Amino acid sequence: MDTLIFNAKIITMDNEETVIDHGYIRFNHTEIVTIRSGDPSAQEKEATSVINANGKWLMPGLVNTHGHPGMSLLRGINDDQPLQDWLEQSIWPNERQFDSQTLKVARDISMIEMIESGTTSFVDMYHLGLPAFAEEIEKVGLRATLMRSVIGLCSKEEQDEKLAESLAFATSYRGAGNGRIQTMLAPHAPYTCPPDYIERIVEAARNEHLPVHMHLAETRKEIHDYMDQHGMHPLELLEERRLLEGTDWLFAHCVHMYEQHFELIQKHGAMISHNPMSNLKLGSGVAQVASMLKHDIPVSLGTDSVASNNHLDLFEQMRFAVLLQRGVNEQADLVTTYEGLQMATVNGAKALFQKNVGALVEGYEADFIMLSPHQAHFLPEENLVSHLVFSAKGTDVTDMYVQGKPLYENKSFTTMDKEKVLFEAKRHIQTKKG
Amino acid sequence: MDTLIFNAKIITMDNEETVIDHGYIRFNHTEIVTIRSGDPSAQEKEATSVINANGKWLMPGLVNTHGHPGMSLLRGINDDQPLQDWLEQSIWPNERQFDSQTLKVARDISMIEMIESGTTSFVDMYHLGLPAFAEEIEKVGLRATLMRSVIGLCSKEEQDEKLAESLAFATSYRGAGNGRIQTMLAPHAPYTCPPDYIERIVEAARNEHLPVHMHLAETRKEIHDYMDQHGMHPLELLEERRLLEGTDWLFAHCVHMYEQHFELIQKHGAMISHNPMSNLKLGSGVAQVASMLKHDIPVSLGTDSVASNNHLDLFEQMRFAVLLQRGVNEQADLVTTYEGLQMATVNGAKALFQKNVGALVEGYEADFIMLSPHQAHFLPEENLVSHLVFSAKGTDVTDMYVQGKPLYENKSFTTMDKEKVLFEAKRHIQTKKG
Numbered sequence: 001m002d003t004l005i006f007n008a009k010i011i012t013m014d015n016e017e018t019v020i021d022h023g024y025i026r027f028n029h030t031e032i033v034t035i036r037s038g039d040p041s042a043q044e045k046e047a048t049s050v051i052n053a054n055g056k057w058l059m060p061g062l063v064n065t066h067g068h069p070g071m072s073l074l075r076g077i078n079d080d081q082p083l084q085d086w087l088e089q090s091i092w093p094n095e096r097q098f099d100s101q102t103l104k105v106a107r108d109i110s111m112i113e114m115i116e117s118g119t120t121s122f123v124d125m126y127h128l129g130l131p132a133f134a135e136e137i138e139k140v141g142l143r144a145t146l147m148r149s150v151i152g153l154c155s156k157e158e159q160d161e162k163l164a165e166s167l168a169f170a171t172s173y174r175g176a177g178n179g180r181i182q183t184m185l186a187p188h189a190p191y192t193c194p195p196d197y198i199e200r201i202v203e204a205a206r207n208e209h210l211p212v213h214m215h216l217a218e219t220r221k222e223i224h225d226y227m228d229q230h231g232m233h234p235l236e237l238l239e240e241r242r243l244l245e246g247t248d249w250l251f252a253h254c255v256h257m258y259e260q261h262f263e264l265i266q267k268h269g270a271m272i273s274h275n276p277m278s279n280l281k282l283g284s285g286v287a288q289v290a291s292m293l294k295h296d297i298p299v300s301l302g303t304d305s306v307a308s309n310n311h312l313d314l315f316e317q318m319r320f321a322v323l324l325q326r327g328v329n330e331q332a333d334l335v336t337t338y339e340g341l342q343m344a345t346v347n348g349a350k351a352l353f354q355k356n357v358g359a360l361v362e363g364y365e366a367d368f369i370m371l372s373p374h375q376a377h378f379l380p381e382e383n384l385v386s387h388l389v390f391s392a393k394g395t396d397v398t399d400m401y402v403q404g405k406p407l408y409e410n411k412s413f414t415t416m417d418k419e420k421v422l423f424e425a426k427r428h429i430q431t432k433k434g
Numbered sequence: 435m436d437t438l439i440f441n442a443k444i445i446t447m448d449n450e451e452t453v454i455d456h457g458y459i460r461f462n463h464t465e466i467v468t469i470r471s472g473d474p475s476a477q478e479k480e481a482t483s484v485i486n487a488n489g490k491w492l493m494p495g496l497v498n499t500h501g502h503p504g505m506s507l508l509r510g511i512n513d514d515q516p517l518q519d520w521l522e523q524s525i526w527p528n529e530r531q532f533d534s535q536t537l538k539v540a541r542d543i544s545m546i547e548m549i550e551s552g553t554t555s556f557v558d559m560y561h562l563g564l565p566a567f568a569e570e571i572e573k574v575g576l577r578a579t580l581m582r583s584v585i586g587l588c589s590k591e592e593q594d595e596k597l598a599e600s601l602a603f604a605t606s607y608r609g610a611g612n613g614r615i616q617t618m619l620a621p622h623a624p625y626t627c628p629p630d631y632i633e634r635i636v637e638a639a640r641n642e643h644l645p646v647h648m649h650l651a652e653t654r655k656e657i658h659d660y661m662d663q664h665g666m667h668p669l670e671l672l673e674e675r676r677l678l679e680g681t682d683w684l685f686a687h688c689v690h691m692y693e694q695h696f697e698l699i700q701k702h703g704a705m706i707s708h709n710p711m712s713n714l715k716l717g718s719g720v721a722q723v724a725s726m727l728k729h730d731i732p733v734s735l736g737t738d739s740v741a742s743n744n745h746l747d748l749f750e751q752m753r754f755a756v757l758l759q760r761g762v763n764e765q766a767d768l769v770t771t772y773e774g775l776q777m778a779t780v781n782g783a784k785a786l787f788q789k790n791v792g793a794l795v796e797g798y799e800a801d802f803i804m805l806s807p808h809q810a811h812f813l814p815e816e817n818l819v820s821h822l823v824f825s826a827k828g829t830d831v832t833d834m835y836v837q838g839k840p841l842y843e844n845k846s847f848t849t850m851d852k853e854k855v856l857f858e859a860k861r862h863i864q865t866k867k868g
Contacts, residue, residue, distance in 0.1 A: 076817030079824065083766045112810040220764060277753075280761030281824070283768070310824040311811045316750065319711075320757075327714030328762065330654060332517045334717070376546040376856065377745045380863045383510030390513060390715070390744040395829040422810065429814045 001049060002028050003404065006040050008053035008370070009384060013060050013345045013359040017338060019385065025058065027366035027404045030178070035360055056370040057384060060360055061120025061143075061400060062314040063348020065273035066213075066252040066302025069110030070103045070126045070133075071095070073429065074307040083219070083282050091307060097432070103129045104136070105428045108421040110312060111140055115413065117313040117394020118369040120402045121348065121357065123273070123302065125149045125186050125213055125252075130169050138177040140415050141407050143367060145352050146173065147213055149186035152197035159197050163204060170210050180403055182352065184250070189215040190234035191222050195241060202243045211248035211353050217261075218253040219284050235261050244268040248353050252302060255279050255287045262288075262295040271351040272297055274343070276320040278304030290325045290334050300351035301343050313394035318344045322389060340389040370399040435483060436462050437838065440474050442487035442804070443818060447494050447779045447793040451772060453819065459492065461800035461838045464612070469794055490804040491818060494793055495554025495577075495834060496748040497782020499707035500647075500686040500736025503544035504537045504560045504567075505529070507863065508741040517653070517716050525741060531866070537563045538570070539862045542855040544746060545574055549847065551747040551828020552803040554836045555782065555791065557707070557736065559583045559620050559647055559686075564603050572611040574849050575841050577801060579786050580607065581647055583620035586631035593631050597638060604644050614837055616786065618684070623649040624668035625656050629675065636677045645682035645787050651695075652687040653718045669695045678702040682787050686736060689713050689721045696722075696729040705785040706731055708777070710754040712738030724759045724768050734785035735777050747828035752778045756823060774823040804833040 006024035012035065026034040026048065034044070071091075078090040107124075114122060121143035124133065130148050137144045148169045150162040163185075170183035185205045187193040193201070198214075205212045216234060217223055226234050235257065238244050249270035254261075265272065274287050292299045301317045303309050322340040326332055349358025356364045373381055377391045400408035407415050440458035446469065460468040460482065468478070505525075512524040541558075548556060555577035558567060564582050571578045582603045584596040597619075604617035619639045621627040627635070632648075639646045650668060651657055660668050669691065672678050683704040688695075699706065708721050726733045735751050737743050756774040760766055783792025790798045807815055811825045834842040841849050 073814055075811075075813065076820030076824065079820050080767050080770045086766065109810045109813055116810065277757060280757035281766065283760045283764045283766035285764050286761055306811075306825075310820065313811075313827070316753075319750075320754075323711060323714035323754075324761075326717045327720055327758075330717045330719050332520065332715070332717035333514050336514045374856065376543045376550065376852070377509075377740075377747075379509065379543055379856070379859050380507055381860070382863075386510030386513050386744065390510065391740075393747070393827055393829060395827060418810070422808065422813070425813050426815070429816075 001047065002026050002033060003051065004040055004045060004048040005051045005053050005058065008056055008058040009373070010035065010360060011057065011059040011341070011385065011388065012361065013342065014361050025360065025368070027401075029405070030365055030403050031356075032360060032362050032364050032366050035362055053370060055373055056398065057373055057388070058360070058368055058370050059388070060345040060358055061367040061369050061402065062118045062344045063300065063352065063358060064114065064119050064122040064303055064312065064314055065250065065300040065348050065351045066123055066125065066275055066304055067110075067312070068126050068305035069107045069122070069124050070098070070128060071305040071307050072106035072109045073102060073425070074305070075310050077307060079281070079310075098128060100129055100132065101428055102432070104132065105421075105425045107133050107136065108416070109425055110306075111137075111142060112413070112416060112418050112421055113312040114142065115400055115408050115416065116397065117315065118371075118397040118400065119312065119314055120367045120369065120400060121145070121352070123213065123352070127151070131173070134173045134176055134181055137181060141180070141402050141405050143180045143357070143402055145182045145184060147184040147186040149188050150193070150201070151188045152193035159200075163201060167204055167208065171208060174210070178403060182354070184211045184213045186213045189218075189222075190226060190237070195230075195237060198238070199241060199243060202247055206246060211250060213250045213252065216251040216254055217256040218279070220256055223256045233257075233261065235264055239264050244270060250351055252304075253279060253284065253287065254292070255285045257288070259291065262292055262297060265292075265297055266295045271353075272299050273302040273351060274299050274321055275302040275304045276324055277317060278308040280320070281308050286324050286328050289321060290329060293335065293339060298347040298350045299343050300347040314344050315388070315392045315394055318389055337386050337389045341385060366404040367402050368400075369397050371396040372398045435481070436460050436467060437485065438474055438479060438482040439485045439487050439492065442490055442492040443807070444469065444794060445491065445493040445775070445819065445822065446795065447776065448795050459794065459802070461835075463839070464799055464837050465790075466794060466796050466798050466800050469796055487804060489807055490832065491807055491822070492794075492802055492804045493822070494779040494791070495801040495803050495836065496552045496778045497734065497786065497792060498548065498553050498556040498737055498746065498748055499684065499734040499782050499785045500557055500559065500709055500738055501544075501746070502560050502739035503541045503556070503558050504532070504562060505739040505741050506540035506543045507536060507859070508739070509744050511741060513715070513744075532562060534563055534566065535862055536866070538566065539855075539859045541567050541570065542850070543859055544740075545571075545576060546847070546850060546852050546855050547746040548576065549834055549842050549850065550831065551749065552805075552831040552834065553746065553748055554801045554803065554834060555579070555786070557647065557786070561585070565607070568607045568610055568615055571615060575614070575836050575839050577614045577791070577836055579616045579618060581618040581620040583622050584627070584635070585622045586627035593634075597635060601638055601642065605642055608644070612837060616788070618645045618647045620647045623652075623656075624660060624671070629664075629671060632672070633675060633677060636681055640680060645684060647684045647686065650685040650688055651690040652713070653716075654690055657690045667691075667695065669698055673698050678704060684785055686738075687713060687718065687721065688726070689719045691722070693725065696726055696731060699726075699731055700729045705787075706733050707736040707785060708733050708755055709736040709738045710758055711751060712742040714754070715742050720758050720762050723755060724763060727769065727773060732781040732784045733777050734781040748778050749822070749826045749828055752823055771820050771823045775819060800838040801836050802834075803831050805830040806832045
């Protein structure tokens with residue numbers, strides 16, 4: 001049976017940038033059937049489950065293209081350390097204590113946070129416990145792109161073992177959950193994976209038609225060290241070895257990259273996940289998003305883990321992405337409001353090489369959220385696109401549907417038990433401390 | 435009768451940076467009587483109104499040291515214009531249409547936003563309708579520092595008239611609302627007030643023991659033009675004319691200032707309101723907050739108006755203030771988490787030259803807020819200071835007290851009618867359009 005939601009303001013994010021002031025959306029168990037201005041006819045209202053949106057704002061679900069949800073319990077660990085000390089003294093020793101319950105609890109918290117703040121689709125790049133997470137996500141109903149990331153600073157045998165594990169996970173789970181779960185391969189970074197290993201991973205990805213995700217050019221030091229060792233920027237090395245072509249790349253961060261690199265990215269149709277808050281907090285710098293957009297690269301947004309952010313609200317991430325470019329370049333009309341909204345929606349879908357999500361268009365999958373317009377910070381209501389980018393918070397989200405199924409209705413979870421998740425998380429934290 | 439709130443985590447922001455893991459606060463109709471760790475005795479619970487905080491986080495109310503609440507209805511007006519066009523084509527023509535109802539509605543919306551997001555004390559620098567606003571604030575119960583700002587690009591007679599109006603307002607209303615309302619004088623900016631006029635205003639302020647608030651060094655162009663005209667930076671001109679000494683100055687923005695200027699600021703005990711989001715959005719740049727803090731300047735935070743921000747949530751402002759310094763200077767340990775919290779609380783009180791607010795200390799006025807810790811984005815709960823700076827949202831605020839009086843209890847307004855304010859605002863917007 002179809003569902004019909006009427007009396008909504010609809011921000012479609014379609015190619016014509018259509019905003020429907022008063023309209024309705026009808027969808028079946030997966031995809032959007034009708035999306036129109038005005039009121040539905042009596043006939044359309046028959047044979048469907050009918051919901052009055054009462055003027056809520058309805059828009060595509062947000063897409064988070066880089067993160068590590070398994071690290072949630074490291075939120076707020078020694079935020080004031082310089083980067084290397086923070087990793088060596090705070091993050092890594094803690095990660096070594098993780099067990100399967102730590103991961104489950106951390107990922108449940110992340111899913112609660114994402115649903116509450118409007119993220120319908122997210123990336124998990126991590127080295128631990130991916131199959132269990134995939135099965136959990138299937139139950140919860142979110143859309144996710146998962147990968148077992150690999151670090152290659154080890155013997156050839158170990159490298160091969162890790163790659164085999166990544167491939168086995170990627171090929172077994174892609175398409176799970178009625179297609180909501182997709183997979184990638186993921187060499188961790190150029191400075192943790194020797195070029196030959198990256199080459200083997202890319203070949204495997206090509207054979208299996210899998211995209212590849214990698215951290216790239218996050219810090220200045222990393223680039224300096226790489227230039228010392230290899231005589232060129234890591235992206236240039238990928239180009240020299242012909243690893244960019246014929247491969248669906250998604251690079252995270254891309255802070256220390258310049259015009260010639262954006263030309264390479266554009267030429268090969270590679271994608272970028274911009275993580276502005278993490279890049280600021282870890283002292284990495286400010287990625288040149290305005291230049292990326294000038295090169296027609298559909299920049300998308302990632303939160304990174306909450307150890308370096310420290311929350312998963314993509315509305316705020318959007319705001320940082322737009323405002324940083326204007327401030328750092330001292331130009332008030334650089335990166336438009338609408339481009340901000342695109343980064344968090346349609347561009348996110350493009351970054352994950354998904355063709356039928358990220359916008360509200362007939363035939364696309366029904367992934368969307370609703371926000372309550374009844375807020376002091378949303379006045380005057382007519383400027384709603386501006387408010388979504390410059391004033392909205394995750395907490396304004398009241399409803400979420402993924403593939404036509406409700407996960408969040410009037411701020412109530414339908415597939416998760418928030419109280420139980422918080423209780424289990426607190427108990428686990430106590431147990432670990434005790 | 436005193437009020438006692440127990441079973442709270444208390445972030446005092448006192449000089450010892452005390453955080454009480456489980457404690458209580460007792461206050462009378464204005465000030466804090468007791469603040470302690472542990473549970474109150476049976477005797478302490480007698481003769482008081484007793485509230486169980488159920489583990490909520492209790493902290494000083496946030497202080498917004500620069501804003502223009504009367505401009506709320508301009509939120510989201512043509513966000514993508516370059517600064518000068520935006521002012522000339524969007525802001526000023528709209529402001530000329532303002533009537534007393536526009537101002538009332540706009541300021542009511544601002545107060546709703548501030549109470550909902552934890553701001554107990556704010557600045558209004560504006561040229562219209564201050565007396566009516568002062569009377570409204572008295573009823574609502576917030577703490578405010580108000581001033582009729584003046585632009586001096588006019589005849590001497592007009593200048594004198596404006597100054598007289600400012601002085602009359604400042605001297606009549608200071609101390610109103612049981613001392614909650616304070617006043618300042620406010621030359622708009624060095625580029626809109628000739629040096630002689632600023633001098634007359636400063637003299638008047640000295641005579642009446644009033645502080646002086648002014649926009650300073652917001653854009654690069656403004657400084658270039660000023661150097662062309664006067665041969666020096668506007669702060670240097672104030673120093674040359676001996677206008678910094680013996681005056682309580684609060685400068686907003688201070689984006690284009692360097693080491694020698696921070697030395698002058700420090701020498702004369704002047705205060706700074708840092709407005710990171712507005713400075714980014716208008717393409718003004720990034721103020722050198724890390725350098726200001728190294729000069730022991732107690733940097734405070736302002737939102738500026740929602741036409742250039744576009745919301746009044748100081749938690750997010752705090753995050754921008756800390757993260758920007760780390761990212762732009764590429765140093766992860768620059769500006770500590772705790773300094774972020776100080777900027778929004780104790781430093782705000784210092785910026786307004788108020789000695790008994792901004793921290794929770796016995797004898798200080800009872801201005802505080804409570805936040806619900808029961809949030810996925812606040813786990814693990816032990817890192818609460820980190821969460822307040824890097825993860826909290828205004829919407830986590832559940833309660834607000836100003837001078838011992840509740841303005842917001844479990845997310846309900848006690849002195850304002852939110853539904854009515856939103857209704858009146860929407861009606862006014864419709865009327866103006868029609």
